[in-house]
Amino acid sequence: MSKQSTLTSIDVGTTKICTTVADVSDGGDIRVTGVGVTPSRGLHKGLVVNINEAKEAIRESVRKAEQASDFKVESAYVGVTGRHINSLNNRGVVAITRNDRLVRRDDLKRVLQCAQSVNKIPSDRKLLHVIPRGYVIDGQMGVKNPLGMHGFRLDVETHVITAAVTSVQNLVKCIRGIGIDIDDLILEPLASSEAILTEDEKQVGVILADIGGGTTDIAVFKEGSIWHTSILPVAGYQLTRDISVGLGLPFDVAEEMKKRYGSVMPVYESKVEPPPTITANGHGVSYQDLCDILRARVEEIIRLILLEMPNSGYETLVPAGLVLTGGSANLSGVDALGRDILQLPVRVGVPAKMYGIADTLRDPAYATSVGLLLWGAKYQGMQRWRSHRFRVSLRRLVFRIRKLFR
Ligand SMILES: Nc1ncnc2c1ncn2[C@@H]1O[C@H](COP(=O)(O)OP(=O)(O)OP(=O)(O)O)[C@@H](O)[C@H]1O
Ligand SMILES: [Mg+2]
Incomplete structure (x- = not known):
C-alpha cells in the first residue's frame, strides 16, 4: 500500500509568495490540497530587505493555503535564491579499508564529507547542498550508485552550493517568526528543474532558466547530474522598468502593457497587421516600441545565460538546449527568440507532475513551488514520514507504560 505524507512548500519570490500544501505518496505522486498566493512585500531581487513586511506577506500566504487545505502548516520546504549564492564542483577521495572492500553507506557519508572539507567553507557562508554528481571506484568512472560494489578507493564528484549566512538568516527568521519550522532550504533553480526537466534532457545536457520577477535562476545538467548553478539579478522587473522609463508610463501601467500585449518576436508571430498604437488605463503607446x-532586454538576459557556459562548445555540452520557466517565460515569443540566438532547441516549461486542486500551479511562475514539493518528496518526504511513524510509535509506547502504572 502506498504511504502518504503531507508536505508544504513556501516559495518566497520577489513578485509573489506561494505556499502549497500537498499529499505526497512514496511513489512521488503529488495531490495538491491547498495553494495560497500573495503579492510579495519586503523583498528585492530574491532577498529579504524588510523582515516585518516579508513576514506578514508570508503569514498571509500560509493562512490562505491552510484555509484551502484545512491543514495546519507546521513545517515547510523553502526556496533560496539571490546574488549571494556560490557554487563549485569539488572532489573527495576515501580508502575502503575493511577486509571485504565493500562500499557501505558509511563510506558514502565519509566521501561526501571529504568533498565538503576540501575547500574550507568560510564562517560567513552556509552550506546549502553537496550533491554527488558521480562516483569513481578504483579508477572506474561513471558509477552512479556505488553501494554494494567492491573497491580500494572511492572518489566522488560533487556540486557544492553555498549561500551568505546573513541572507539565509533573514529568510529563516521570517519563516520561524510565524511559527513554521524549516524542513529544508533548497536552491530555487534546483527545485524548478525537478518540476520542469525530463530525465532525458538532464542526461543529454540542458540549461534551465527560471526568469522570475527579480532574478533569473540557472541550473545546467549534464549526464543526469547537476553541472552548474547560478543566479542573475535581472528578470521581469527590469523588463517592466525599461517600458516604464522608455515609454514614460507609470510602473503598473507598464506591467499591464507588458503582460497584455508584450511580445519579443512580433514580426514572426503576427499573421495580421499589429495595431500601431495600444492602450491601457488611458495611456497609449506604439506597439512596435513596446516590443522592441x-x-x-530579453535578448540581453538570454546572452547573460549563455555567458554562464564555457566560452566555446556549449552546443556539445547542452544539445537539449534551453528550457525557460518562471513568470517571465509567459512572454510571447521568448522561445522563438531563444532559438534564434542559441541555434538549439528552446521550450517553455510548465509544471505538470501533480493533480488535485492544481490548476493555479499550471503556469511557469509556479515551477519553484511545485519543484520544492517534488524535492521534498524525493529526498526527505519519506524520511519525515518514517520519523513521524517513529514519533507516533513512541507516543503509543509512553501511553501504554503510563496505563500500566495507573
Ligand atoms: N504574461 C506575461 N508576460 C510577461 N511577463 C509576465 C507575464 N506573466 C507574468 N510575468 C512576469 O513574471 C514575473 C514574475 O514571475 P515569478 O512569479 O516567477 O517571479 P517570482 O518567483 O516572484 O520572483 P523571483 O523568482 O525572481 O524572486 C513578473 O515580472 C511578471 O511581470
Ligand atoms: Mg521565483
Missing part, C-alpha cells in the same frame, strides 16, 4: 524594448 522587450526584445532588447
Whole structure:
C-alpha cells in the first residue's frame, strides 16, 4: 500500500509568495490540497530587505493555503535564491579499508564529507547542498550508485552550493517568526528543474532558466547530474522598468502593457497587421516600441545565460538546449527568440507532475513551488514520514507504560 505524507512548500519570490500544501505518496505522486498566493512585500531581487513586511506577506500566504487545505502548516520546504549564492564542483577521495572492500553507506557519508572539507567553507557562508554528481571506484568512472560494489578507493564528484549566512538568516527568521519550522532550504533553480526537466534532457545536457520577477535562476545538467548553478539579478522587473522609463508610463501601467500585449518576436508571430498604437488605463503607446524594448532586454538576459557556459562548445555540452520557466517565460515569443540566438532547441516549461486542486500551479511562475514539493518528496518526504511513524510509535509506547502504572 502506498504511504502518504503531507508536505508544504513556501516559495518566497520577489513578485509573489506561494505556499502549497500537498499529499505526497512514496511513489512521488503529488495531490495538491491547498495553494495560497500573495503579492510579495519586503523583498528585492530574491532577498529579504524588510523582515516585518516579508513576514506578514508570508503569514498571509500560509493562512490562505491552510484555509484551502484545512491543514495546519507546521513545517515547510523553502526556496533560496539571490546574488549571494556560490557554487563549485569539488572532489573527495576515501580508502575502503575493511577486509571485504565493500562500499557501505558509511563510506558514502565519509566521501561526501571529504568533498565538503576540501575547500574550507568560510564562517560567513552556509552550506546549502553537496550533491554527488558521480562516483569513481578504483579508477572506474561513471558509477552512479556505488553501494554494494567492491573497491580500494572511492572518489566522488560533487556540486557544492553555498549561500551568505546573513541572507539565509533573514529568510529563516521570517519563516520561524510565524511559527513554521524549516524542513529544508533548497536552491530555487534546483527545485524548478525537478518540476520542469525530463530525465532525458538532464542526461543529454540542458540549461534551465527560471526568469522570475527579480532574478533569473540557472541550473545546467549534464549526464543526469547537476553541472552548474547560478543566479542573475535581472528578470521581469527590469523588463517592466525599461517600458516604464522608455515609454514614460507609470510602473503598473507598464506591467499591464507588458503582460497584455508584450511580445519579443512580433514580426514572426503576427499573421495580421499589429495595431500601431495600444492602450491601457488611458495611456497609449506604439506597439512596435513596446516590443522592441522587450526584445532588447530579453535578448540581453538570454546572452547573460549563455555567458554562464564555457566560452566555446556549449552546443556539445547542452544539445537539449534551453528550457525557460518562471513568470517571465509567459512572454510571447521568448522561445522563438531563444532559438534564434542559441541555434538549439528552446521550450517553455510548465509544471505538470501533480493533480488535485492544481490548476493555479499550471503556469511557469509556479515551477519553484511545485519543484520544492517534488524535492521534498524525493529526498526527505519519506524520511519525515518514517520519523513521524517513529514519533507516533513512541507516543503509543509512553501511553501504554503510563496505563500500566495507573
Ligand atoms: N504574461 C506575461 N508576460 C510577461 N511577463 C509576465 C507575464 N506573466 C507574468 N510575468 C512576469 O513574471 C514575473 C514574475 O514571475 P515569478 O512569479 O516567477 O517571479 P517570482 O518567483 O516572484 O520572483 P523571483 O523568482 O525572481 O524572486 C513578473 O515580472 C511578471 O511581470
Ligand atoms: Mg521565483
